[in-house]
Amino acid sequence: MARLVLVPRETATLLAPLQVAVLALVMTLLGGAVLFVIYGVSPLDGLHAVFVEPLLTRYGIGEVLLKMAPLLLIAQGLAIGFRAQVWNIGAEGQLILGAIAASVLAIRFDGTDSQLLLPAMVVAGMLAGMAWAAIAAWLRTQFNANEILVTFMLTSVALQLLYFLVTGPLKDPMGFNFPQSISFAPNAVFPIILEGTRANASLYIGLAVTLVAVVFVRYSFASYKLSVGGLAPGASFYAGFSSKRAIWVALLVSGGAAGLAGVGEVAGPLGQLQRNISPGYGYAGIIVAVLGGLNPIGILFASAIMALVYVGGDFALLSVGVPDAVTGILQGILLISYLACSLLLTMRLRLVREAPG
Amino acid sequence: MTEPILDIRGVTKAYGLTVANDAVDFQVEPGLIHAVLGENGAGKSTLMKIIYGVVKPDAGTLVWRGQLVSIASPAEARRLGIGMVFQHFSLFETLTVTENISLAVPGSKNELGQRIRAASARFGLDVEPDARVHTLTVGERQRIEILRCILQEPKVIILDEPTSVLPPQGIVKLFETLRNLASEGIAVVFISHKLDEIRALCDTATIMRGGRVVGVVNPKEETSKSLTQLMIGQDIPAPTARSHAGTTAGVLRVQNLDHVPDDPYAAPLSGLDLELRGGEILGIAGVSGNGQGALMRVLAGEIRTAPDTVLLDQKPVGALGPGARRRLGVHFIPEERLGRGAVPGHTLAENAGLTTFHSGLLSFGFLQLRKRRERAGKMITDMDVRCSGPDAAAQSLSGGNLQKFIVSREMALAPRVLIAEQPTWGVDVGAAAAIRQKLLDMRDQGVALLIVSEELEELMEICDRVQVMFRGRLSAPVAVGQTDIEHIGLAMAGDFDGLETVHG
Numbered sequence: 012m013a014r015l016v017l018v019p020r021e022t023a024t025l026l027a028p029l030q031v032a033v034l035a036l037v038m039t040l041l042g043g044a045v046l047f048v049i050y051g052v053s054p055l056d057g058l059h060a061v062f063v064e065p066l067l068t069r070y071g072i073g074e075v076l077l078k079m080a081p082l083l084l085i086a087q088g089l090a091i092g093f094r095a096q097v098w099n100i101g102a103e104g105q106l107i108l109g110a111i112a113a114s115v116l117a118i119r120f121d122g123t124d125s126q127l128l129l130p131a132m133v134v135a136g137m138l139a140g141m142a143w144a145a146i147a148a149w150l151r152t153q154f155n156a157n158e159i160l161v162t163f164m165l166t167s168v169a170l171q172l173l174y175f176l177v178t179g180p181l182k183d184p185m186g187f188n189f190p191q192s193i194s195f196a197p198n199a200v201f202p203i204i205l206e207g208t209r210a211n212a213s214l215y216i217g218l219a220v221t222l223v224a225v226v227f228v229r230y231s232f233a234s235y236k237l238s239v240g241g242l243a244p245g246a247s248f249y250a251g252f253s254s255k256r257a258i259w260v261a262l263l264v265s266g267g268a269a270g271l272a273g274v275g276e277v278a279g280p281l282g283q284l285q286r287n288i289s290p291g292y293g294y295a296g297i298i299v300a301v302l303g304g305l306n307p308i309g310i311l312f313a314s315a316i317m318a319l320v321y322v323g324g325d326f327a328l329l330s331v332g333v334p335d336a337v338t339g340i341l342q343g344i345l346l347i348s349y350l351a352c353s354l355l356l357t358m359r360l361r362l363v364r365e366a367p368g
Numbered sequence: 369m370t371e372p373i374l375d376i377r378g379v380t381k382a383y384g385l386t387v388a389n390d391a392v393d394f395q396v397e398p399g400l401i402h403a404v405l406g407e408n409g410a411g412k413s414t415l416m417k418i419i420y421g422v423v424k425p426d427a428g429t430l431v432w433r434g435q436l437v438s439i440a441s442p443a444e445a446r447r448l449g450i451g452m453v454f455q456h457f458s459l460f461e462t463l464t465v466t467e468n469i470s471l472a473v474p475g476s477k478n479e480l481g482q483r484i485r486a487a488s489a490r491f492g493l494d495v496e497p498d499a500r501v502h503t504l505t506v507g508e509r510q511r512i513e514i515l516r517c518i519l520q521e522p523k524v525i526i527l528d529e530p531t532s533v534l535p536p537q538g539i540v541k542l543f544e545t546l547r548n549l550a551s552e553g554i555a556v557v558f559i560s561h562k563l564d565e566i567r568a569l570c571d572t573a574t575i576m577r578g579g580r581v582v583g584v585v586n587p588k589e590e591t592s593k594s595l596t597q598l599m600i601g602q603d604i605p606a607p608t609a610r611s612h613a614g615t616t617a618g619v620l621r622v623q624n625l626d627h628v629p630d631d632p633y634a635a636p637l638s639g640l641d642l643e644l645r646g647g648e649i650l651g652i653a654g655v656s657g658n659g660q661g662a663l664m665r666v667l668a669g670e671i672r673t674a675p676d677t678v679l680l681d682q683k684p685v686g687a688l689g690p691g692a693r694r695r696l697g698v699h700f701i702p703e704e705r706l707g708r709g710a711v712p713g714h715t716l717a718e719n720a721g722l723t724t725f726h727s728g729l730l731s732f733g734f735l736q737l738r739k740r741r742e743r744a745g746k747m748i749t750d751m752d753v754r755c756s757g758p759d760a761a762a763q764s765l766s767g768g769n770l771q772k773f774i775v776s777r778e779m780a781l782a783p784r785v786l787i788a789e790q791p792t793w794g795v796d797v798g799a800a801a802a803i804r805q806k807l808l809d810m811r812d813q814g815v816a817l818l819i820v821s822e823e824l825e826e827l828m829e830i831c832d833r834v835q836v837m838f839r840g841r842l843s844a845p846v847a848v849g850q851t852d853i854e855h856i857g858l859a860m861a862g863d864f865d866g867l868e869t870v871h872g
Contacts, residue, residue: 230734232725238714239722245708248670249700250722251690 017358028304031352035302036316038348043341052331060330061323061341071322073208077280079318080210081106081272081289083217085296086314087224088268090305092261094228095237096244099262101147101162102269103293104169105140109270110277111176112139114284117199117277118181118192128198133216133274140270141263143169148262152255158262166293177284191285200278213275217314220268224307233260269293290321298346304356317342371434373398373523373555374419374450379428381414388414389425390579396524401546401556403566403587405599406576407796412559415576416526419557420452421445433523451522453513455529461502465495465512473519480519487518491548492541506655507538514545525549526557531565535655536824536857543569561599561797563592575599600797619816620644620667620698620785621679627662627671635659635840637666642835642842644785644816649807650845651831652820653856656790659840660820661703664789667818668700669693680785695726697784701774701791703820705767709774712763716755719762720744720777727781743780751776751802768799775803779810786810787818792826804830824853838862 040058047057065071085102092099099105113132120128146165150156174190183193201211228234240247240257247254276288299317303310324338372395381389389411396402406412417423419430421439430437432448439445442452459468466481473480481497488495493511501509510530517525527546531539546556546569560566566573566587573587575598583598625640637659644650654660665671666678668690675684680696690700702708710719721729721740729736729743744758751772755765762770771791778786791807792800808830811817821827827834828848836843836859843864850868859867 230737232730232733232735235718235721235735239711242713243707243711245704246711246722249668249690249702249708251669251692251694 015360015362017354017360027356028306028309031349031355032302032304032309032312034352034355035345035349038352039341039345042344042348046337046340046344047331047333050333050337052333056331057327057333060327061337062319064326064330065319065322069205069207071326073205073210074322074325075315075318076205076210076214077208077318078292078321079314080214080217080275080279081292082296082299082317083214083311083314084220084268084272084275085265085292086299086303086310087217087220087307088265089296090300090303090307090310091224091227091234091237092265093300094234094241094305095257095261096241097258097261098159099144099147099162099265100159100297101144101164101166101169101293102265102272102296103289103291104162104166105143105266105269106273106276106289106293107166107169107173108143109136109140109273110284110288111173111181111273112136112270113274114181114192114195114277117195118284121193121196121199124198126198128196129201129278132199132278133271136270136274137267138270140273141267143270144262144266145259148259151258151262158258162262173284173288174286177286181284183283192283194283195278200282201275209280211275211279213271213279216271216275220271221307221311224310228307237261269296272296295321295342298342301346302349316345320345372396373433375431376415376419377429377431379415379418379425379430381418381423381425387579389418392428392576392579392581394574394581396555396557398523398555399550399553400571401550401558401569403570403573404557404559404576405561405563405566405573405587405595407561407600407798410576410599411579412576413528414579416452416528416557416559419445419524420450420526446520446522449521449523450526451517451520451524452526453510453517453528453530455532457509457513459501459509459512462500464498464500465504465515466497468501468512469516469519472516483519484515487515491518491545493518493545506657507534507541510534510538510542511545518549522554524555524557526559528559529561530558531560531562532822535860536853537861539565563587563595566595567592577601596797618643619646619681620818622667623677623679625663625666625673625677627666627673629662634662637662637840640842642818642845644818646784646816647811647814648833649811649817649819649831651827651834651848652818652837652842653824653827653834654820654822654837654860656822658837660789660837662840663837663842664700664702664787664820667698667787668702669698691726694723694781697781699723699778699781699783699786701778701786701788703789703793705770705774706763710762710770713761715744715759715761716748716753716765716773717741717744717758719773720747720758722777724777724781747773747776747780750780751806766796768795771795772799772803775806779806783815785816785818787820789820790822791819792821792823800826824856827856828853836860836864836867838864843867 043058043061044054047054065075089099089102113136116128116132116135143165147158147161150161151158177190177192181192183191201213204210204212204214236252237257237260239250240252240254272292277284295317299310299313303313320341321338324335327333327337328335374396376392376394379389379392392415394415404412414423418425421441421444430439466477466484469484470477470480484497493515495508495511495515530542534542550556558570570587573585574581575583577599587595622640622642625637627637629636635658640663652660662671666673669688670690673686675687678686680698685693706712717740720743729740741758748755748758753773753776754769791803795803807817819831831848833845833847834856835845836856838860843859846868855866
């Protein structure tokens, strides 16, 4: 009798993460095919609509790049914390705070010609995201309050704060009582980078952050300390690395990155502050970070794939008539497939023939 | 020779490329004490796990009382009559002795209490059935484990390095118990790498090396030297004789240290004094769990104290952290290698920087990767660490080799003070000898060393002075020439007064 067993890999290979990613993607395609069959749609048409159609038109590519920007930013920030076992799952809230801070500047200085307005909004958004995450860092280092719960619950607080502002202090006085702010002036909005689409320059911020992350993860002492603290807290104590500082660094970096993503939304496709800023980028960013293997380059590809699924879900809604919940389901299948396959990062399958008896 | 109760033939078990057991034959006879002897990684634990049903062999047969069997789980092993006492106890500290035993043995509490008393008396295992486990010593806890095993009426009882946690007097007592068990017809399998114990206790010894059985001998007819040769396949170099006198200049001092640990079951430290001198090795003896861990954390700076509780060259350093102390030349080798001394998932090159980053491995907050890799290569050659190179993951090394790497790393920066916690614990004989020799070499170069060890022979061999730790207190220092193992053993049980036996 033969059976499959898992045996540990003798050496870590570079190939393994790639194999895992490809395998997870294949499983997602299979899962998606089943999903479309359930909806009574030809699986080939469905998968074509989600994974191919967006890439066939200039508009579709623009939409993918547009959604990639916030996912990339958020995931790069989160990954740095995750490597240190600091679990910020409230990027959604930090994104909202970043959007609010940038909007306050855009509204307050509406009518100036200054080209410094947009850069000021970027800095303000980043600082606001950091400040929101700092609450969790302070509670964790001071009272050992679990950062998972604190960051998650602060997202609800951020949402309520947003609702209050768009129905009150930041509401457009000429807006027929709609819960939204004034439309931002051109000097408070990111320029379009691909003509005829909505893709804007905030993607450059994401790419710049990716570049910084590559250097930071590979060469910086700070990242080394974070990784020691995450993999072996005992070794971190022994070496004398401060665990409190690690928590602060992890939360401030991820909060700041999420805040930048928030600026990209209000100063990008929205052009104003409104109730719905993000279709769950903060949570999808967690998937992207994990899917990218917490590696900056891996995250670059993962964010592109997740953005494609977002846009593809919309395309499938139009062309084959499935509900937009398909987007969420496909993202979920992708994450679960990846987690299931990630066992193969450290183990490999082997066929073993058992001795008779 | 009687009929074997357990007869194992040709058992083979491989983990990946490593063959842990290679065609092993092993027979256990009732009423005999049978030693299994071998270095770490020789395949002893794998063989025991196969017998106890934890691991399934790839090939080979197990015959139990004449019947071919396949043992699928520890529960099945216990049902057949095979009991095991592990090195690490599995007791609930907040429950009483009887309650702990009742989790494994059926019967009402009263009835069980009586059976425990009866078995204690019969085998010399004094334990109070109503005592809560957290109040008991390590030796008493081990007796509970043995009792729990005996009450399940096993035919074979396996003990995994049972003496490693006991003071000398406790070992004598354990041996009496084991002889009693054997005289009742129970087969005792005794795993150890301490040769004198095996020669004193065991009737036969199976010696393993590299996953194979290399000999079955009567240990009483062998010398420690001949057993060692079988075990490691060569002679071990004896450390060079002590050749010096300490400089008597105090380098590191601890004065009147009090510390209450967070763990309610850990011993609080009270009124500790010690002085480390250059060119001298001070040993801290004691059964583990008597406060050595906390003392080590205080010396390393992981636990901060009032500044003048710890003095380095008369300067207060008690409030400094581990990094600041390392910069002053105080280095530290922790007991736990994987997860404290080294990051398991990191390469040796990455681990090389863990405690040496401040010595030119950083520029403007960035890692000097090439320099770090070179440094790691040197650490590997300096101590002859067996590995595939600086890019090998720390967790891929054997315990002994990783320890050699850590020792090499902590010596790389020429420390003035080196503190080592159980430096040779669980390390094979050859590597242990190499580590001891390095420690002696450092002493001769004027380094002040402090060694915490449970192995008295080791302390007597390499230390100049010894202090004994018991329940958070530390005895006055005594020169090793002025005491002996027996009196250190008494001090390990709390009797500090008789420590100095020979007045020089």
